Amino acid sequence: MSTSNSSAKRIWITGAGSGIGRSLALLYAAQGHKVIISGRTLDKLQHVADEFSAAPTNPAAGASGNAGNIVPLVFDVTDAQSVEQTTTQLSHYTDYLDLVILSAGTCEYLRRGYLDPALFKRVLDTNFFGLINSINAALPLLQKAPRRPHLAGVCSLAAFIGFPRAEAYGASKAAAQYLLHSVRTDYTDLMDVTVINPGFVTTPMTAANDFPMPFEMKADEAAKRISSALNNRPLEFNFPRRLTATLRLAQLFKRTWYKRISRKPGASGSAKEIAGDE
Ligand SMILES: NC(=O)c1ccc[n+]([C@@H]2O[C@H](COP(=O)([O-])OP(=O)(O)OC[C@H]3O[C@@H](n4cnc5c(N)ncnc54)[C@H](OP(=O)(O)O)[C@@H]3O)[C@@H](O)[C@H]2O)c1
Numbered sequence: 704m705s706t707s708n709s710s711a712k713r714i715w716i717t718g719a720g721s722g723i724g725r726s727l728a729l730l731y732a733a734q735g736h737k738v739i740i741s742g743r744t745l746d747k748l749q750h751v752a753d754e755f756s757a758a759p760t761n762p763a764a765g766a767s768g769n770a771g772n773i774v775p776l777v778f779d780v781t782d783a784q785s786v787e788q789t790t791t792q793l794s795h796y797t798d799y800l801d802l803v804i805l806s807a808g809t810c811e812y813l814r815r816g817y818l819d820p821a822l823f824k825r826v827l828d829t830n831f832f833g834l835i836n837s838i839n840a841a842l843p844l845l846q847k848a849p850r851r852p853h854l855a856g857v858c859s860l861a862a863f864i865g866f867p868r869a870e871a872y873g874a875s876k877a878a879a880q881y882l883l884h885s886v887r888t889d890y891t892d893l894m895d896v897t898v899i900n901p902g903f904v905t906t907p908m909t910a911a912n913d914f915p916m917p918f919e920m921k922a923d924e925a926a927k928r929i930s931s932a933l934n935n936r937p938l939e940f941n942f943p944r945r946l947t948a949t950l951r952l953a954q955l956f957k958r959t960w961y962k963r964i965s966r967k968p969g970a971s972g973s974a975k976e977i978a979g980d981e
Contacts, residue, residue, distance in 0.1 A: 711771070712736045713797040713848075717780055717837050718807030720747030722906030723857060726926035727804055729755055732771035734930075739796055741778040741789075742807065748775030778840070780807045780833030789840040799847035802933070804899075805837045806857040810908050812868035823871045830875035834882060845894055853936055854890075855897040855929075856883045860941060862900070863950040864960060887938070895936040901925055902946035918946045 714731050718724040719740035728740045732755045740748050752773040774796050778789045793800070809829040811822050834856055845852040861869055862876035880898050887896035903909060903916035904925045920943060932940040941947040953960035 710735075712801040713799055713844075714738045714802045714804065715741070715793060715800050715841060715844075716804045716806060717741045717778065717833075718805070718857075720744055720751060722806070722908060723901065723904055723922050723925050723929070724804070724806035725751050726922040727806065727929060728773055729758075730923075730926050730930055732773045733758070735771045737772055737774075737797065739774045739776050739793060741776050741780075743777065743779045745775060745777050748777065751775070778837075780805075780837050781828045783832070783836050786836050786840045790843050793840065793844055797844065799849065800841055800844040800852060801848050801850065802853045802855070803837075803841045803845065804855045804857070804929075804933075805834055807833055807837070808857065808908070810872045812872070813870050814868075818870060823874070826871040826875045827878070830872070831878045831882065834879050838886065848894075852894045853897065853933065854883075854886070854894055855899055855933055857899045857901065858883070860900045860902045860946060860950055864953045864957070865964070867964065884938075897933060897937055898939045899929055899932075900939065900941045900947075901929075902943050917949075918943045 712731070714736050716724050716728050716731075716738060719728040719738075720742035724740070724742075728738050728751055732738045740751060742748050752775050755771070755773045776789070776792055776796070778785065778792075807829065809826055811826055813819060813822060838854065841854070845854065856879060858880045859872070859876040861873045862880055866873055880900070883896050883898045890896070903919040904922055905919055906922050909916060909919070925942075928942050929940065932942075953964075
């Protein structure tokens, strides 16, 4: 990546082979930024990079004079051993990072009858320890940014309150939120930190969901909202607003929420009863 254009940001996005991360990568590259994308599967990452190269020139990029690009870099966020190597690989492409968006994640729901520790470990390894490994990989390059850098982590509105079968996923996202808020306090001299809490977004992750997903939106729309919100570097960005408001109310009226959301044995359980449809 060339260092010649000062308005083009250097961005690293994890979990960018699909879903929200992919849409964010394509959006930022189309705006003329230099984007390094990570995930475990090179084919998926390469496909996103090729998709961008094949797209017609974006008018926004043309206007700013920046030519964005996307570079794939395989990184399994659960692999603590590869953190140092990943920093080195990142530094082959860029001397510094302006913006890091940690979107890699996984979701597994529990079955009634057994709180499967192996499932908890898988989910926590990716959604919580993966965040730690990613932050460690990014820190040396964030520290070299010529302007104040920005770290953002994709958590979830699911962490606002208890949902059926989401013991592992919700706990991992609640832990991720706390981690990021706490990192903010220790690195306030270095960077801004944003916790992103999406509601339901149509991605491969939600494709298997067997329950209604109120206010669900497309990944491209989610990416637009996230990138626009990140411009203001908020402490937290919760969206969509109606689902956020519903869950805030649920936090105030917990007894009502749990009475309505709790599963009868055999039922699939969903937030529909309280949140309603779009
Ligand atoms: N979709 C929703 O409704 C929703 C709502 C709230 C929050 N979120 C959060 O948004 C983030 C993005 O999810 P998504 O909906 O866009 O799902 P997605 O399309 O499944 O994207 C997740 C990405 O993470 C990557 N990934 C998974 N495990 C990884 C690992 N160990 N190391 C590196 N990369 C890994 C996957 O690629 P590989 O398999 O190739 O590694 C995949 O591309 C996640 O953190 C998710 O929890 C999603």
